[in-house]
Amino acid sequence: MRNNQSRTLTKIWVFIAVAAVLGCLAWTLNSTAQDTTPEKTSEKLHVGFVLVGPTSDWGFNYQHNQGRLALEARLRDHVHTVVAENIPENAEAERIMQRMIDEGAELIFATSYGYLDLALKVAAKNPDVTFMHCLGNKQSENLGTYSSNMWEAAYLAGVVAAMTSKDNPQFGFVTSHPIPPVLWIINAFALGAQSVNKEITVDTVFTNSWYNPAAETEAVNSLANKGVGLVYVLVDSGI
Numbered sequence: 001m002r003n004n005q006s007r008t009l010t011k012i013w014v015f016i017a018v019a020a021v022l023g024c025l026a027w028t029l030n031s032t033a034q035d036t037t038p039e040k041t042s043e044k045l046h047v048g049f050v051l052v053g054p055t056s057d058w059g060f061n062y063q064h065n066q067g068r069l070a071l072e073a074r075l076r077d078h079v080h081t082v083v084a085e086n087i088p089e090n091a092e093a094e095r096i097m098q099r100m101i102d103e104g105a106e107l108i109f110a111t112s113y114g115y116l117d118l119a120l121k122v123a124a125k126n127p128d129v130t131f132m133h134c135l136g137n138k139q140s141e142n143l144g145t146y147s148s149n150m151w152e153a154a155y156l157a158g159v160v161a162a163m164t165s166k167d168n169p170q171f172g173f174v175t176s177h178p179i180p181p182v183l184w185i186i187n188a189f190a191l192g193a194q195s196v197n198k199e200i201t202v203d204t205v206f207t208n209s210w211y212n213p214a215a216e217t218e219a220v221n222s223l224a225n226k227g228v229g230l231v232y233v234l235v236d237s238g239i
Contacts, residue, residue: 045107047071048100049083050093052112053211053236060210060236061085064111089114097122101129110134112210113179119143135181147181151188154232158192161230162200168229169197173204174219175234182234189232203228211236 047068055065068081082105084096093115097108101122107130110119116136123131123143131143139145161171171193175182190202203226205219212235220231 044078044080046104047079047081047107047109048097048105049081049109050087050096050100050111050115051083051085052087052089052114053085055083055085057211057237061111064109089118091118094118094122097131098125101126106130107132113177113181137180150181151184154185154188155192157232158189158194159196161189161232162193162196165230166197168227169199169201170226170228171200171202172220172223172226172228172231173202173234174207174216174223174231175204176207176210176236178206185234202232207235209235213237 049064049068051061051064053059053061055061065083065085068083071079072081082100082103084100087093087096089112093110093112097110097119100108106128108119108122109132110116111134113135116133116138119131119133119136120138120140120143123129123140127142129142133143133145135147136143136145165171171190173186173189175186186202186204190200193200193202203223205223207215207219209215216233216235216237220233223231
């Protein structure tokens with residue numbers, strides 16, 4: 001009985017530690033963490049990460065992967081992780097999540113906004129598996145959501161931008177999709193800038209892709225050609 005209680009408490013603390021480590025994804029994580037890929041054992045919590053882009057994008061997917069590496073480095077005796085990158089927001093993501101579960105995953109991080117309905121479907125079929133979705137607006141018995149208050153940083157960025165760009169009230173914003181979390185950040189940036197200078201306007205360009213450096217570069221150049229003096233870029237890449 002004691003051994004069972006101890007094992008249960010260990011699992012609980014591992015889940016808490018996972019949440020704590022991944023809560024730091026909005027910050028710069030330790031980039032020197034090594035991927036230890038420990039041997040799979042039944043005593044370890046198996047965690048799967050599904051990413052919409054490459055871990056080499058130096059942006060959103062890179063930081064999620066840094067969180068994964070930090071998790072393994074700090075909890076290597078308790079956690080084993082797997083990652084799938086460049087997974088589109090369609091039935092392929094559903095298949096990848098189910099495959100991870102079939103291979104032993106007990107916790108799945110579905111990290112892209114478009115994974116939400118797909119993750120909910122897989123969660124309904126696997127009630128004993130916990131799912132965490134980034135920026136989602138729906139939940140279920142075994143699917144939760146996580147985020148950071150990115151709009152607060154965007155508001156402050158708008159304030160600083162306006163204070164340092166007094167000669168040109170034309171601002172630009174290059175981003176991916178017109179979804180709620182993105183719109184929150186656009187509005188926060190604009191409101192922050194306009195709190196300093198009410199004449200500031202924000203011209204927004206959507207690339208309709210999370211990761212497309214060529215389209216992002218073209219969008220920035222098009223805004224510059226229109227006379228925009230400052231551009232805020234919100235995409236997965238590190239452009």
